[in-house]
Amino acid sequence: ETGVTQTPRHLVMGMTNKKSLKCEQHLGHNAMYWYKQSAKKPLELMFVYSLEERVENNSVPSRFSPECPNSSHLFLHLHTLQPEDSALYLCASSQEGTGDPEAFFGQGTRLTVV
């Protein structure tokens, strides 16, 4: 596999469920990101991991919990979500320290909270 892969591609969950989104990058990058894309809104940066350490958390509700066990894998754990959390969740990776923060995106997970 190449690039950035996300699973699952689609997820429907109830407000009391617990689920996890998975992202894996095969590019040898040292930074990974979670973005949320809602209709009519810009891509919103949620979490940034650099060298497996979280460096930014843009005031994301605690019902979203990221985990980065190594530089190739990133998870987003979900619990007690709200219907307004329904969106496309995109994972991205980049190589920091090269002066080129180009981000490569996965295909996204389309999340629907019912």
Added chain:
Amino acid sequence: QKEVEQNSGPLSVPEGAIASLNCTYSDRGSQSFFWYRQYSGKSPELIMFIYSNGDKEDGRFTAQLNKASQYVSLLIRDSQPSDSATYLCAVENSGYALNFGKGTSLLVTP
């Protein structure tokens, strides 16, 4: 709050014409600027990036940057129906991660 502004469109151009997409940003310290294309239901894919003032050309695409005016644009020459998509302007944020605009929807009509 660092802002990236784009006209949401839709911008409609006939096939073969030049499409001009514009973006302004608020963070004067930003150094890197990117244009992504996103087809409906797909993830964003990078088209071009630009770091220096002036023009940068890649095939039918030209990115233009004016840091004094905090303005970046994308020109698409000889527009094709396959260019119909949403174009996202992204600006580097403090050396990592990117701030995105809402995107401009482009429709190229045959």
